[in-house]
Amino acid sequence: MDQIRNLLKAASQKYNKSLPHQDSCRDLVLACHSKLSSESTFRNFGLFSGRPLVTYNIFQLGTVLSRPIRPDIYIADYQTFINMYDAFEESLGNKPLLWQDENITRANSIVYTSVMSVACCYDLWQRGSRKTPGTFFEILMAGLLQKMLPRAQFSKHIPLASLLNDNETLEGVETVKNVDQDNEEGASVSTDLVIRMPSRPGGIVIPLKITTRERIVQPFAHQRILDSAFGQGQYQSLLVCISETQLDDKTQSVKQVCVPGTVKLFQKYLAPLQGLYYCDLPQRYAAADMQKILPVRLVGHLFKDVYDLLQAPTANDS
Amino acid sequence: MDQIRNLLKAASQKYNKSLPHQDSCRDLVLACHSKLSSESTFRNFGLFSGRPLVTYNIFQLGTVLSRPIRPDIYIADYQTFINMYDAFEESLGNKPLLWQDENITRANSIVYTSVMSVACCYDLWQRGSRKTPGTFFEILMAGLLQKMLPRAQFSKHIPLASLLNDNETLEGVETVKNVDQDNEEGASVSTDLVIRMPSRPGGIVIPLKITTRERIVQPFAHQRILDSAFGQGQYQSLLVCISETQLDDKTQSVKQVCVPGTVKLFQKYLAPLQGLYYCDLPQRYAAADMQKILPVRLVGHLFKDVYDLLQAPTANDS
Numbered sequence: 001m002d003q004i005r006n007l008l009k010a011a012s013q014k015y016n017k018s019l020p021h022q023d024s025c026r027d028l029v030l031a032c033h034s035k036l037s038s039e040s041t042f043r044n045f046g047l048f049s050g051r052p053l054v055t056y057n058i059f060q061l062g063t064v065l066s067r068p069i070r071p072d073i074y075i076a077d078y079q080t081f082i083n084m085y086d087a088f089e090e091s092l093g094n095k096p097l098l099w100q101d102e103n104i105t106r107a108n109s110i111v112y113t114s115v116m117s118v119a120c121c122y123d124l125w126q127r128g129s130r131k132t133p134g135t136f137f138e139i140l141m142a143g144l145l146q147k148m149l150p151r152a153q154f155s156k157h158i159p160l161a162s163l164l165n166d167n168e169t170l171e172g173v174e175t176v177k178n179v180d181q182d183n184e185e186g187a188s189v190s191t192d193l194v195i196r197m198p199s200r201p202g203g204i205v206i207p208l209k210i211t212t213r214e215r216i217v218q219p220f221a222h223q224r225i226l227d228s229a230f231g232q233g234q235y236q237s238l239l240v241c242i243s244e245t246q247l248d249d250k251t252q253s254v255k256q257v258c259v260p261g262t263v264k265l266f267q268k269y270l271a272p273l274q275g276l277y278y279c280d281l282p283q284r285y286a287a288a289d290m291q292k293i294l295p296v297r298l299v300g301h302l303f304k305d306v307y308d309l310l311q312a313p314t315a316n317d318s
Numbered sequence: 319m320d321q322i323r324n325l326l327k328a329a330s331q332k333y334n335k336s337l338p339h340q341d342s343c344r345d346l347v348l349a350c351h352s353k354l355s356s357e358s359t360f361r362n363f364g365l366f367s368g369r370p371l372v373t374y375n376i377f378q379l380g381t382v383l384s385r386p387i388r389p390d391i392y393i394a395d396y397q398t399f400i401n402m403y404d405a406f407e408e409s410l411g412n413k414p415l416l417w418q419d420e421n422i423t424r425a426n427s428i429v430y431t432s433v434m435s436v437a438c439c440y441d442l443w444q445r446g447s448r449k450t451p452g453t454f455f456e457i458l459m460a461g462l463l464q465k466m467l468p469r470a471q472f473s474k475h476i477p478l479a480s481l482l483n484d485n486e487t488l489e490g491v492e493t494v495k496n497v498d499q500d501n502e503e504g505a506s507v508s509t510d511l512v513i514r515m516p517s518r519p520g521g522i523v524i525p526l527k528i529t530t531r532e533r534i535v536q537p538f539a540h541q542r543i544l545d546s547a548f549g550q551g552q553y554q555s556l557l558v559c560i561s562e563t564q565l566d567d568k569t570q571s572v573k574q575v576c577v578p579g580t581v582k583l584f585q586k587y588l589a590p591l592q593g594l595y596y597c598d599l600p601q602r603y604a605a606a607d608m609q610k611i612l613p614v615r616l617v618g619h620l621f622k623d624v625y626d627l628l629q630a631p632t633a634n635d636s
């Protein structure tokens with residue numbers, strides 16, 4: 001794990017300094033993928049009993065189990081994964097406007113395999129680092145989106161200091177994960193990723209969460225604040241997740257933990273998100289009653305959707 | 319711990335059946351208080367380096383440490399605690415309108431000592447049960463407030479089914495802690511405690527959290543939904559917490575983890591809470607810039623404030 005920790009540290013440091021970090025991400029992902037396939041067992045775990053049934057695997061090391069993995073999305077063969085990863089990354093340079101279904105499926109599998117490789121390594125070999133996979137998810141997605149949008153400005157927060165009118169140097173919405181007792185007022189940012197185009201007001205906010213759980217409310221609340229502060233339509237939020245799964249050891253099955261009623265309430269009474277994206281899309285969220293209220297799609301669609309949103313004419317253009 | 323688990327189960331079952339459960343709470347609290355003082359060491363841990371400095375203790379069992387405890391709020395002497403507990407409970411029957419400072423301090427210490435006794439027992443002897451102390455906090459406060467308001471109606475959720483207009487049997491805002499795969503749409507309630515008076519519309523919502531962390535946004539978001547759905551002023555939220563402390567093992571000190579900028583943003587741009595209450599009030603939240611935006615007070619004040627709010631004339635009375 002020393003090598004993996006160092007690779008993650010390198011990727012993270014470059015990302016925090018706004019330096020190119022895609023190569024570091026690729027190195028890390030390949031190291032994790034390779035360690036998993038050579039040092040652990042990838043085996044069938046059980047079913048999610050939806051319609052249709054969904055098969056989940058796990059990585060196992062002795063008695064330690066990783067989180068559940070969709071074997072139909074995870075690219076287990078190392079060489080196939082490298083080839084697809086490189087082809088995907090290259091395709092981002094050519095704009096995703098003409099992406100077909102196969103490009104979308106590939107993008108979805110690459111993001112899933114990359115994030116889950118890292119997450120499962122930490123599940124098996126360094127279980128205490130609960131937040132590491134989420135941090136890597138953010139770093140990876142920033143790198144991929146930067147590759148697709150070389151002219152865009154990326155940041156991790158939206159300055160909100162002026163909103164408070166009390167001379168605080170607040171830079172964004174503080175998150176507890178970042179809060180430091182000595183620097184509490186300046187601590188920032190739970191918006192994860194903000195993408196702006198030069199010469200356009202507003203931008204796209206991309207909260208990234210491996211899984212939402214009780215944090216599902218955050219992106220809706222932040223969208224509401226942005227609507228109140230900057231006017232509706234200036235910022236659009238796309239919530240991007242990996243899955244909502246939970247192992248059930250007793251029954252050797254997998255649950256997809258969903259809160260559709262809550263999501264609908266938030267969408268209707270807090271502030272509407274532009275879209276909700278999953279690599280492993282929970283069946284409950286794919287249902288028609290949800291889609292009617294909030295578009296829910298594969299992460300594979302995200303790239304084109306972000307590209308389209310940033311190219312679309314704004315109200316100011318007319 | 320078997321006895322303590324059984325006492326908690328008894329209190330919880332009565333509470334869920336809306337039966338009187340104060341005696342069960344008292345039995346549980348006294349069992350925990352007594353176990354802690356006879357089987358663990360209550361010793362000084364370190365300081366929170368605020369102005370003024372604040373001393374924190376911990377309960378210790380071998381190498382296992384409890385959460386930090388304010389020795390000036392926690393009533394460590396068993397007989398003193400019983401006497402004060404009983405006097406406090408009796409005083410709730412006489413309405414808190416004429417409460418003096420000493421009554422407020424006593425109420426604050428009783429709630430703190432009760433909840434922390436149970437929490438520290440679970441810290442030392444059953445560390446896996448992360449959510450148990452929070453559940454007990456809810457059960458205890460419901461019992462105490464019921465004693466004070468015998469005519470009020472208590473519930474755990476606000477029906478919101480009609481808001482969604484899609485024939486779901488949703489009963490409230492689902493919380494992940496309660497979500498059950500087999501019953502997802504009917505799962506309910508993160509509003510914790512709702513108090514209504516007969517013949518009055520709306521009511522008081524009391525979210526109860528031992529500590530807020532990244533869940534601080536929830537009560538503001540729920541207040542926003544209630545404002546949107548029922549009109550502003552129908553429901554008022556009072557967020558009630560124990561503390562915001564975190565042990566720092568390395569420096570043998572205690573942090574008070576605060577996010578004042580976030581709280582101000584939420585209060586201004588999501589929806590305003592009526593008040594924020596703590597047993598161990600973090601210094602940062604007591605500062606003038608916070609008080610200007612959102613009243614922050616001791617839990618000892620809560621009882622009178624709830625009483626006053628429910629007696630106040632409504633717009634409909636005029």
